[in-house]
Amino acid sequence: MENTALQSQLLEQPCLNVTSEIGRLRSVLLHRPGRELENLIPELLEKLLFDDIPYLEMAQQEHDFFANVLKSQNVEVLYLEKLAAEALTDAKVKATFVQQFIEEAAVASESVKVALADYFYSLDTPDMIDKMMAGVRKEELTIYKGESLCDQINNAYPFLCDPMPNLYFTRDPFATIGSGITLNHMRTQTRNRETIFAKLIFEHHPKFKDNVIPFWFNREETTSLEGGDELVLSDKVLAIGISQRTDSASVEKVCRRLFEANSSFKTVLAFHIPSSRAFMHLDTVFTMVDYDKFTIHSAIEQPLTVYEMTKAADSKNGLKIKIEKQDMKLADILEKHLGRKVTLIRCGNGDRIDASREQWNDGANTLAIAPGEVVVYSRNHVTNQILESYGLKLHVIPSSELSRGRGGPRCMSMPLYRDNLEK
Incomplete structure (x- = not known):
């Protein structure tokens, strides 16, 4: 009622x-x-x-x-960027959002998906939102090794995650x-x-x-x-x-x-x-x-x-x-x-x-x-x-x-x- x-x-x-x-x-x-x-x-x-x-x-x-x-x-x-960060106060919501973002970024390599998730979680939430929007250059991920076939074939492409x-x-x-x-x-x-x-x-x-x-x-x-x-x-x-x-x-x-x-x-x-x-x-x-x-x-x-x-x-x-x-x-x-x-x-x-x-x-x-x-x-x-x-x-x-x-x-x-x- x-x-x-x-x-x-x-x-x-x-x-x-x-x-x-x-x-x-x-x-x-x-x-x-x-x-x-x-x-x-x-x-x-x-x-x-x-x-x-x-x-x-x-x-x-x-x-x-x-x-x-x-x-x-x-x-x-x-x-937009401020409201998005303010919406991520719940850990489960944040985890779901990060996973969805990476999937929709069309990242083919499983190793890159893991590296991106770890990278995003290492940032404060406002910085994470800004980085998602800005895109991720390959040199920004020191933990990224590019060891898989997919990584090596696409080695010339400058981004792990495209800018928006x-x-x-x-x-x-x-x-x-x-x-x-x-x-x-x-x-x-x-x-x-x-x-x-x-x-x-x-x-x-x-x-x-x-x-x-x-x-x-x-x-x-x-x-x-x-x-x-x-x-x-x-x-x-x-x-x-x-x-x-x-x-x-x-x-x-x-x-x-x-x-x-x-x-x-x-x-x-x-x-x-x-x-x-x-x-x-x-x-x-x-x-x-x-x-x-x-x-x-x-x-x-x-x-x-x-x-x-x-x-x-x-x-x-x-x-x-x-x-x-x-x-x-x-x-x-x-x-x-x-x-x-x-x-x-x-x-x-x-x-x-x-x-x-x-x-x-x-x-x-x-x-x-x-x-x-x-x-x-x-x-x-x-x-x-x-x-x-x-x-x-x-x-x-x-x-x-x-x-x-x-x-x-x-x-x-x-x-x-x-x-x-x-x-």
């Missing part, structure tokens, strides 16, 4: 709440770039999903500037939708390892473990889903991109679970966008900045293939999803589902050269901290001037190094709590 009452109370006051892209931001998860960036080398850039090598010291300064902007607006800033340089894009491993999350199965092995930190935090951190948190998707799924493709347009409408990184089957799974739970979301819009590096996620081509305004890359203004998913009227034999294919312009789609006239603000002012250049540097990827108030990269000056001309308040952050990872302010942040919008 007491447990039922507790669960009811927790559901009434959720620790997570995101019912829009623009509600006043109250709590956000970041990851300060670490030594993983200094383990990027040219020959591994493609494997590790980078186009260039950021300068760590400057990237950290830029990221600290970003975090301080959020703090100055009374946003609670939480750090994409971690500062906290948007992708999971996404907050309503009072629940999608704990994502990411497209590549390089990034899928990132999601074990989120799993650890939500299952074992004191801030979250005793709360009732619905999982709309889980990392054990066989199809891929990434947070950059998930946009909460309102408390009733969710948009998910079918993209280079997200499968259509994943979209349908999320939709079904939201409907089965009788959540506030009544419509899921599946946007079929081009599968390319430049259009990696839905939020690289448009983001919401105000009740009626969006930043967009003009390349998606032509009619889009969008699948509107709602509950079927007749669901006597279990939940059925009604799927309607629509070929509409982006503005028409948004106006239909938001019930208001919308303005699309073109990245680079729609100029062929400026738009292409600034979209590459995530000019359309903004983070709203309140309606009409957004964080943007300084380098996208053409887009920024246009945004200001529409009356938006900008918080401009330096971005010469952070942008080298091909992600903007939205990519670098995972909102945990936003105020609901006034009706």
Whole structure:
């Protein structure tokens, strides 16, 4: 009886709440770039999903500037690495986590697995988390002998455990939708390892473990889903991109679970966008900045293939999803589902050269901290001037190094709590 009452109370006051892209931001998860960036080398850039090598010291300064902007607006800033370390207070949980991490690091040699485990256990927990994220070079393990055939064949490879340089894009491993999350199965092995930190935090951190948190998707799924493709347009409408990184089957799974739970979301819009590096996620081509305004890359203004998913009227034999294919312009789609006239603000002012250049540097990827108030990269000056001309308040952050990872302010942040919008 007491447990039922507790669960009811927790559901009434959720620790997570995101019912829009623009509600006043109250709590956000970041990851300060670490030594993983200094383990990027040219020959591994493609494997590790980078186009260039950021300068760590400057990237950290830029990221600290970003975090301080959020703090100055009374946003609670939480750090992935700190929460993960705080979640490892139980010896059994820590042992399970270390084993899982090593297995998912695709370490083939049994001797290396043992050596890595011993190495991780020799470190304080915060240092262990940092080292897992940074990657382990061969010369760091003095106890590693490399005696097996597997070790000797792979002797030229510089790492025993690969770095995780994409971690500062906290948007992708999971996404907050309503009072629940999608704990994502990411497209590549390089990034899928990132999601074990989120799993650890939500299952074992004191801030979250005793709360009732619905999982709309889980990392054990066989199809891929990434947070950059998930946009909460309102408390009733969710948009998910079918993209280079997200499968259509994943979209349908999320939709079904939201409907089965009788959540506030009544419509899921599946946007079929081009599968390319430049259009990696839905939020690289448009983001919401105000009740009626969006930043967009003009390349998606032509009619889009969008699948509107709602509950079927007749669901006597279990939940059925009604799927309607629509070929509409982006503005028409948004106006239909938001019930208001919308303005699309073109990245680079729609100029062929400026738009292409600034979209590459995530000019359309903004983070709203309140309606009409957004964080943007300084380098996208053409887009920024246009945004200001529409009356938006900008918080401009330096971005010469952070942008080298091909992600903007939205990519670098995972909102945990936003105020609901006034009706």
